[in-house]
Amino acid sequence: MTTNQEIIDIVSEHYNISKNLTEFKENNEKFLEEIKSIDRVDLRELRVYYEGKKKVKGLRFFVVDQILKNQSISIDDINRRKEEINAEFPDKNVFRNWSNFTILFELYYRRIRNKIKEKLKKLHSFLRENLTSQFNENESIRGFDVNQGYGTTVCWVALIPHYEKDHRNCVQLFIAIDFRENEKKIQYGLYYGDSMDLKENNIINWFSDITQFNEEGLSEMLIKLKELLPDYLEANAEIHDLIIEDRGEKLKKITKDIDFEKLEEKFMDFPLYFDNIEDIKNQTIACLKSNKNIIFFGPPGTGKTQLAELICKYVYEYNKSKENIHGYIFTTATADWTTFETIGGYMPNLEDQALKFRPGLFLQCFRRGDDPINKWLIIDEINRADIDKAFGQLFSVLSNNKVNLPYLTNEGEEISIEPKSIEDFARESIEWDKNVFYVTNMWRLLATMNTFDKASLYEMSYAFMRRFAFIHIDVPQVKGGIIDILVSKAKWKINKEKIGSYINKVEDLWKILNDYRKIGPAIIYDILQYLSEFPNLEKGLVYSIIHFILPQFEGLKEEKVIECISKIENNFSKQNKNILNKAVEDILDVKIPVKKETNTNNITNISEELQNHD
Secondary structure, X not given: OOOHHHHHHHHHHHHHHHHHHHHHHHOHHHHHHHHHOOOHHHHHHXXXXXXXXXXXXXXXHHHHHHHHOOOOOOHXXXXXXXHHHHHHOOOOOOOOOOOHHHHHHHHHHOOOHHHHHHHHHHHHHHHHHHHOOOEOOOOOEEOOOOOOOOOOOEEEEEEOEOOOOOHHHOEEEEEEEEOOOOOOOEEEEEEEOHHHXXXXXXXXXXXXXXXXXXXXXXXXXXXXXXXXXXXXXXXXXXXXXXXXHHHHHHHHHOOOOOOOHHHHHHHOOXXXXXXXXXXXXXXXXXXXXXXXXXXXXXXXXXXXXXXXXXXXXXXHHHHHHHOOOOOEEEEEOOOOOOHHHHOEEEEEOOOOOOEEEEEOOOHHHOEEOOEEOOOXXXXXXXXXXXHHHHHOOHXXXXXXXXXXXXXXXXXXXXXXXXXXXXXXXXXXXXXXXXXXXXXXXXXXXXXXXXXXXXXXXXXXXXXXXXXXXXXXXXXOOOOOOHHHHHHHHOOOOOOHHHHOOHHHHHHHHHHHHHOOOOOOHHHHHHHHHHHHHOOOHHHHHHHHHHHXXXXXXXXOOHHHHHHHHHHHHHHOXXXXXXXXXXXXXXXXXXXXXXXXXXXXXXXXXXXXXXXXXO
16 A cells, blocks of 8 residues: 655655756756766666667767767767768768757666656556556556657656546546746646546646645645536546447447448459459359358459459458458468467456457457457468367357357456447447447458368368358469460560460460369469560479479379379470479479480470370
């Protein structure tokens, strides 16, 4: 329990610091002399911290280093060093926003910052105990470094309601210490947050000198703050009601219908190529309009991820003016996922290391600060996650059921996830609740899944699968001229002149590969870009197969690998065959049988092989 005398001492100490800082701000030479008097151990720690730094921190190192070397240093020396540093960065005015006071402030304040903060916490706790109301315990304590780290002459603590996080948006009971040239050296009273623009309603009392802040003065301050408590509670209740009403209106907005018609028009212009794009468009739009979440599945490189992103991008672009959607979150699933990543969990608060609930990726779609929002979610490679372990309560939410989470707010209240729709508003009056994450009927989850190993589809439980519509994205039919189509439709940027006839070889290669493992256009695009940068086209094609194709052969039966590579290698010189075969053996642990040497003039090329295959 903090005593009255301790509080008097704390206020007195901070009053003197404010007085000194006010003098230092007016007299920089005096400030520099104060820094010279800092204990050498502290100065050495400062030098270690700033050593090797540039710009402002580099100037601080210069100051400390000169002092430790017992060399003379003045404000004129600091100004000359500023000019030298500015000359090193001619395109920037490094010190445009920095006065000598703000440069020196950190050298003075760094060693006492934590001590000041702890004493202000004591003052905050003392006020809460004596005013006996529900206040936020963790916010609104500001030392002299509050001004973007530049330093100021003011410190303060404020009491705000337990349900508020930001002192700028509510009414506060406060005490502030500020020695600047005015009679109100120690101020206290009722203060309307800066973002409210209601300063005319502030009720300010003050002491003009620290000698007035004694036992009698402290008692006087507590009496007046208690007298202001009813006004504080009433004003914040009115503000809170307005906030609740405003957030309720925002919640209504994000349940309103999203326009998918413009997406439908834009769909055919996406820089993607699918043989059945009309069919994919119709499936996708039907799912979105009928409140279905989607998993795009198919071979790697077919454009599933890009398709999901384009859908989210254009839905947001065409609807953001109605404030019923706020963009999307993109993430890639991993085998390590648990509900901590998706739903959330307790994390230590940076302020005091107390455990605090932190929303996961899923919940971040529904709340920004305390405001309800609607951000769509894209989960790439969803089958990499252990679905049952990672999605937990999401199963029930996707079935339109309310879920109570096994977590509590800082105030000890239960956190829940609750689906809401337009129909809900038609049936009842819904008041926004700060402990609820609202999943509206306009929210969607789009996921992608590679069917490399077709069994991966069944690693998902049927309970999870039935909550999605599965849309198959297949590789296009590989025929002559397919790359020209992709260059035009998918906006591929490749150097056709540099690659020349190897475009046909790549098409032929692609056709052979698809008989053994389906390869999407994105991987072929990687090969073509690689070829355009490689000095030797034949060797470049060999290395591009090693880089981009062989990893896709993982899990393919050995005899199929041998059969495929035997067809591919026919178009390569002996040296390049050896490079490819060695890579197959090292990467896939498959040894390609050595063929009898033949006259190189009789080596069949890939096109001839294709004719035999056809």
